[in-house]
Amino acid sequence: LAKMQKPILLDRSVFEDAFVPEKFVSREQQIREILRYLQPVKNGDFSQYIYIHGPPGVGKTAITRSILKEHFGKQYVYVNCFRDRTAHKIMEEVLRHSGIIISGRESTRDMIKKFEKSKKRILICLDEADYIKDADILGVFVRNLCGLVLISNDHSFSKIDSKLRSRIFFNEVEFEPYNHNDLNEILAHRISYGLRDGSINGSLLLLVSKFCNGDARIGLQTLKMAANEAEANNANEITMNEIKSSSQRTRKYRLS
Numbered sequence: 001l002a003k004m005q006k007p008i009l010l011d012r013s014v015f016e017d018a019f020v021p022e023k024f025v026s027r028e029q030q031i032r033e034i035l036r037y038l039q040p041v042k043n044g045d046f047s048q049y050i051y052i053h054g055p056p057g058v059g060k061t062a063i064t065r066s067i068l069k070e071h072f073g074k075q076y077v078y079v080n081c082f083r084d085r086t087a088h089k090i091m092e093e094v095l096r097h098s099g100i101i102i103s104g105r106e107s108t109r110d111m112i113k114k115f116e117k118s119k120k121r122i123l124i125c126l127d128e129a130d131y132i133k134d135a136d137i138l139g140v141f142v143r144n145l146c147g148l149v150l151i152s153n154d155h156s157f158s159k160i161d162s163k164l165r166s167r168i169f170f171n172e173v174e175f176e177p178y179n180h181n182d183l184n185e186i187l188a189h190r191i192s193y194g195l196r197d198g199s200i201n202g203s204l205l206l207l208v209s210k211f212c213n214g215d216a217r218i219g220l221q222t223l224k225m226a227a228n229e230a231e232a233n234n235a236n237e238i239t240m241n242e243i244k245s246s247s248q249r250t251r252k253y254r255l256s
Contacts, residue, residue: 056153081131
């Protein structure tokens with residue numbers, strides 16, 4: 001029997017989207033901007049509107065959620081519109097997180113009435129906002145003096161109708177793709193938590209950073225898959241073969 005090698009992947013969660021690092025690489029300007037635009041909320045003025053955009057895997061969601069969690073506690077609601085696309089689903093999430101009791105059988109109109117009656121002032125963060133099916137729901141939140149933080153891959157959010165555009169002004173925060181050095185720093189930081197010491201060499205890591213095309217998620221998924229594959233091959237460390245095959249699989253997965 002072949003001798004079992006020591007595991008390479010020590011902490012899978014470090015490579016997942018939900019992981020929030022203690023520091024964000026090369027995003028100081030974006031963090032400052034988001035905090036500046038949201039400052040009035042701390043003084044009770046919730047009617048702030050922010051549009052955060054940039055390609056996938058550049059830290060938009062992780063950074064925004066981290067800021068909201070740290071500074072706004074129970075004053076905000078986060079909705080992923082890739083999963084909850086309709087006005088009904090979005091409203092349901094907002095009510096649940098606001099502590100407003102619903103049976104789950106209400107119509108969208110009834111839920112909106114409940115929300116209006118509650119007079120709740122909250123920040124509503126709509127992630128993957130490109131997928132919203134009924135953008136009219138944004139008007140409901142604005143009318144009720146709630147703040148909006150929209151996160152999108154799209155440079156210009158075409159779903160905001162002209163009536164709403166004329167009433168409110170969105171402060172834009174742009175996230176540009178990471179460069180090779182940024183990605184190398186991000187991946188090296190995660191590796192220090194998630195992989196066994198010495199299980200990948202520096203030149204391979206540089207290669208992964210170049211494969212990513214500015215998208216940190218591609219790098220993180222590639223490393224996780226490569227570590228799994230190396231373990232399955234009973235190898236002691238990750239090699240170029242595992243990086244190549246994992247990189248191809250990651251790209252297919254990201255496209256789908």
